[in-house]
Amino acid sequence: xxxxxxxxxxxxxxxxxxxxxxxxxxxxxxxxxxxxxxxxxxxxxxxxxxxxxxxxxxxxxxxxxxxxxxxxxxxxxxxxxxxxxxxxxxxxxxxxxxxxxxxxxxxxxxxxxxxxxxxxxxxxxxxxxxxxxxxxxxxxxxxxxxxxxxxxxxxxxxxxxxxxxxxxxxxxxxxxxxxxxxxxxxxxxxxxxxxxxxxxxxxxxxxxxxxxxxxxxxxxxxxxxxxxxxxxxxxxxxxxxxxxxxxxxxxxxxxxxxxxxxxxxxxxxxxxxxxxxxxxxxxxxxxxxxxxxxxxxxxxxxxxxxxxxxxxxxxxxxxxxxxxxxxxxxxxxxxxxxxxxxxxxxxxxxxxxxxxxxxxxxxxxxxxxxxxxxxx
Amino acid sequence: xxxxxxxxxxxxxxxxxxxxxxxxxxxxxxxxxxxxxxxxxxxxxxxxxxxxxxxxxxxxxxxxxxxxxxxxxxxxxxxxxxxxxxxxxxxxxxxxxxxxxxxxxxxxxxxxxxxxxxxxxxxxxxxxxxxxxxxxxxxxxxxxxxxxxxxxxxxxxxxxxxxxxxxxxxxxxxxxxxxxxxxxxxxxxxxxxxxxxxxxxxxxxxxxxxxxxxxxxxxxxxxxxxxxxxxxxxxxxxxxxxxxxxxxxxxxxxxxxxxxxxxxxxxxxxxxxxxxxxxxxxxxxxxxxxxxxxxxxxxxxxxxxxxxxxxxxxxxxxxxxxxxxxxxxxxxxxxxxxxxxxxxxxxxxxxxxxxxxxxxxxxxxxxxxxxxxxxxxx
Numbered sequence: 001x002x003x004x005x006x007x008x009x010x011x012x013x014x015x016x017x018x019x020x021x022x023x024x025x026x027x028x029x030x031x032x033x034x035x036x037x038x039x040x041x042x043x044x045x046x047x048x049x050x051x052x053x054x055x056x057x058x059x060x061x062x063x064x065x066x067x068x069x070x071x072x073x074x075x076x077x078x079x080x081x082x083x084x085x086x087x088x089x090x091x092x093x094x095x096x097x098x099x100x101x102x103x104x105x106x107x108x109x110x111x112x113x114x115x116x117x118x119x120x121x122x123x124x125x126x127x128x129x130x131x132x133x134x135x136x137x138x139x140x141x142x143x144x145x146x147x148x149x150x151x152x153x154x155x156x157x158x159x160x161x162x163x164x165x166x167x168x169x170x171x172x173x174x175x176x177x178x179x180x181x182x183x184x185x186x187x188x189x190x191x192x193x194x195x196x197x198x199x200x201x202x203x204x205x206x207x208x209x210x211x212x213x214x215x216x217x218x219x220x221x222x223x224x225x226x227x228x229x230x231x232x233x234x235x236x237x238x239x240x241x242x243x244x245x246x247x248x249x250x251x252x253x254x255x256x257x258x259x260x261x262x263x264x265x266x267x268x269x270x271x272x273x274x275x276x277x278x279x280x281x282x283x284x285x286x287x288x289x290x291x292x293x294x295x296x297x298x299x300x301x302x303x304x305x306x307x308x309x310x311x312x313x314x315x316x317x318x319x320x321x322x323x324x325x326x327x328x329x330x331x332x333x334x335x336x337x338x339x340x341x342x343x344x345x346x347x348x349x350x351x352x353x354x355x356x357x358x359x360x361x362x363x364x365x366x367x368x369x370x371x372x373x374x375x376x
Numbered sequence: 377x378x379x380x381x382x383x384x385x386x387x388x389x390x391x392x393x394x395x396x397x398x399x400x401x402x403x404x405x406x407x408x409x410x411x412x413x414x415x416x417x418x419x420x421x422x423x424x425x426x427x428x429x430x431x432x433x434x435x436x437x438x439x440x441x442x443x444x445x446x447x448x449x450x451x452x453x454x455x456x457x458x459x460x461x462x463x464x465x466x467x468x469x470x471x472x473x474x475x476x477x478x479x480x481x482x483x484x485x486x487x488x489x490x491x492x493x494x495x496x497x498x499x500x501x502x503x504x505x506x507x508x509x510x511x512x513x514x515x516x517x518x519x520x521x522x523x524x525x526x527x528x529x530x531x532x533x534x535x536x537x538x539x540x541x542x543x544x545x546x547x548x549x550x551x552x553x554x555x556x557x558x559x560x561x562x563x564x565x566x567x568x569x570x571x572x573x574x575x576x577x578x579x580x581x582x583x584x585x586x587x588x589x590x591x592x593x594x595x596x597x598x599x600x601x602x603x604x605x606x607x608x609x610x611x612x613x614x615x616x617x618x619x620x621x622x623x624x625x626x627x628x629x630x631x632x633x634x635x636x637x638x639x640x641x642x643x644x645x646x647x648x649x650x651x652x653x654x655x656x657x658x659x660x661x662x663x664x665x666x667x668x669x670x671x672x673x674x675x676x677x678x679x680x681x682x683x684x685x686x687x688x689x690x691x692x693x694x695x696x697x698x699x700x701x702x703x704x705x706x707x708x709x710x711x712x713x714x715x716x717x718x719x720x721x722x723x724x725x726x727x728x729x730x731x732x733x734x735x736x737x738x739x740x741x742x743x744x745x746x747x748x749x750x751x752x753x754x
Binding site: 222224285291294295298300301351353356357358359360361362363364365368 | 380384385386389390393418419420421422424425467492598602712713714725732733734735736
């Protein structure tokens with residue numbers, strides 16, 4: 001891959017006809033692979049690819065992992081900080097169908113999902129790797145657009161793409177495009193976010209309305225017509241700045257964070273209840289469900305608590321810091337609609353109870369299997 | 377949100393509950409017919425807030441649950457054929473047949489598609505004229521008009537590679553069967569609002585008169601159910617047995633004439649076996665002779681498929697209100713939504729699944745007094 005020494009300058013690829021498609025040869029490692037890399041991938045990633053390694057592996061400078069992630073004073077403490085802080089690593093694969101939907105696409109999702117997984121452990125993202133699996137016959141124009149979306153999302157999140165890979169598989173061996181991203185981040189010593197830190201009495205905060213991503217993707221994929229509603233947009237977005245604001249306000253009082261992605265809020269709360277051994281009590285009337293989500297779920301027989309999100313977080317916070325952390329979340333644009341939805345309790349260990357609208361209680365269970373729309 | 381928030385208002389719910397407590401002087405047993413109503417009752421915990429003595433009996437109105445095993449097995453046989461695209465509403469996929477389910481068949485390579493309307497299946501057939509597209513036409517009177525409409529559209533467009541596997545059931549004959557049962561405990565019914573939106577309630581008037589049971593056509597939101605129960609209890613307390621309409625925003629006495637016409641054109645009333653309940657005379661719909669060419673059962677020769685029910689499942693007692701899911705020895709142990717032995721555990725509207733998903737165990741799941749003290753600190 002020595003063809004390009006400075007990938008940032010490779011921004012003027014030869015024009016491709018729009019009907020051009022990805023061929024098996026694009027994954028062969030030969031000339032077509034090089035062209036794909038130089039003409040589509042690198043220019044698509046744009047500024048986010050400034051540190052992209054075209055060698056076999058990226059070499060990351062230790063400095064950013066050692067310096068405090070929050071930029072506070074006392075930086076450069078070097079080994080002292082590295083010993084007390086942590087490097088956080090996560091990986092996730094994205095196979096969403098359709099590839100593009102109101103509010104986002106697979107490229108943005110692949111960046112946000114991994115950045116958010118880092119953030120939920122209290123880490124700020126420092127580097128991403130991106131691996132593409134492309135189905136033979138996929139339109140190059142679509143690939144270019146989606147790679148550009150990866151680049152845009154990474155640039156907006158302020159995290160460079162440092163390494164990547166592209167494979168092409170035969171027609172029918174994959175569904176159009178799969179993306180795997182791996183993220184590296186740094187966690188400050190004060191960020192101890194873990195389910196095991198949850199204690200009875202913790203306030204449960206939710207950073208925004210639920211159900212938008214899952215309903216948007218379903219409505220778009222199945223052409224249900226709800227997507228004509230301008231309010232129905234995926235909430236996909238990076239949450240690391242929100243998490244930073246929470247940690248600044250609450251420090252070690254922020255006991256646990258979770259982004260309720262697949263399986264929705266119900267599954268996230270159940271996982272946390274089980275892992276922490278506390279009970280969770282949630283107020284149904286406090287949970288923000290956008291009207292379009294409520295209507296779509298009612299029609300399809302889905303439970304908004306089980307629908308996927310890609311841009312909100314649940315936080316378990318010591319009661320003494322709950323108001324300050326809630327205010328900090330609300331001060332971020334991505335957390336403007338944050339609310340307190342419940343409390344961790346000593347009773348009913350490992351289970352999630354919902355205080356229903358009419359005043360009764362029920363247990364909220366995890367989603368079983370896939371969500372299946374009902375008959376009537 | 378219009379038509380949603382105002383039917384979920386906590387303050388109005390408390391008012392209705394207070395009125396109910398003031399009205400009820402004796403124990404009463406009321407059956408909600410529809411699985412959607414069971415779902416709301418259990419999800420919201422409404423049945424636990426009712427005055428002591430008012431007991432809700434969960435009725436047979438879950439189409440997934442009452443579709444006989446034999447028809448599930450026919451569906452599985454048809455879906456296994458390589459030339460077939462088998463289209464179904466989503467919640468039929470996990471229903472266990474004798475040996476497998478549509479979801480398992482799909483994982484093994486069968487072409488099983490989840491659709492949201494029978495018209496989607498007609499579109500699939502037009503897009504793929506070399507394949508046979510079969511739609512699984514299950515449900516009560518609610519889904520019958522749309523399924524009839526799909527057949528009429530397929531006829532008009534000359535779509536010959538489309539057929540339906542019919543397992544439609546009708547509510548009034550099931551109510552008659554419940555009322556005729558030897559140990560019938562039901563003293564009143566909440567009729568299914570959406571069934572009545574299609575059929576109206578004239579069919580229920582002779583039932584109310586003959587068996588002296590109040591019948592209240594009821595919707596599906598929490599306040600609908602509370603109001604429906606209140607109207608029913610008022611009738612019971614006053615000794616009346618009439619058909620009343622709580623769901624006035626959706627239901628007229630004569631129903632939807634165009635929808636009824638479509639049903640009459642395409643379907644004929646037939647005897648039907650209800651899973652867990654057994655055969656009920658004149659309780660189902662089949663394709664009329666003039667539309668027999670759209671009958672998947674005939675097209676694929678599955679007439680000789682027969683099946684035997686899982687003996688441990690007490691679905692029949694549950695669907696007729698004689699037992700609660702928590703009375704079943706397999707409930708929550710050998711039978712869970714992940715591994716259902718019988719249909720009521722499959723659909724979210726099945727009584728067993730509704731109970732399980734709301735965390736109902738043999739013991740009371742939530743210590744309410746403790747939780748209330750926590751709540752007051754908010």
